Amino acid sequence: MASFLGVLGPRLKQASLLWLHGFRDACCLHRVLSYCFSSKQLAIRTGQCFLLNGLIFLGSIFIVNSVVIPTLQWILPDQCPHFGCVMKSLQIR
Structure with a gap:
């Protein structure tokens, strides 16, 4: 069990950080509005x-x-x- 978590732990952390960055980018409404006004x-x-x-x-x-x-x-x-x-x-x- 410990070896399983040792292998999966860094990937899980990387995946959760990537999801968090994507969520933060999706919440940037001001960026969307600036894109919509420019195009x-x-x-x-x-x-x-x-x-x-x-x-x-x-x-x-x-x-x-x-x-x-x-x-x-x-x-x-x-x-x-x-x-x-x-x-x-x-x-x-």
Whole structure:
């Protein structure tokens, strides 16, 4: 066990440091904003990405509310009473 940790320890430390540096770089919002202001194409693509991700997220909520939950309640009416409660709290107002 000690030899296993001796071999894996430095690699684990290196991997965690690399992840930490990547996370820190990802959190540099000021850098992203400066890139977007300097490149119109990048700003457009970033906006399209946010829009597409938002539509996918809202579409998945809509599909769950309008297709999956009613189907489960139709198939198993006595065993799924709590789905209506959960989905009411997720509805967009």
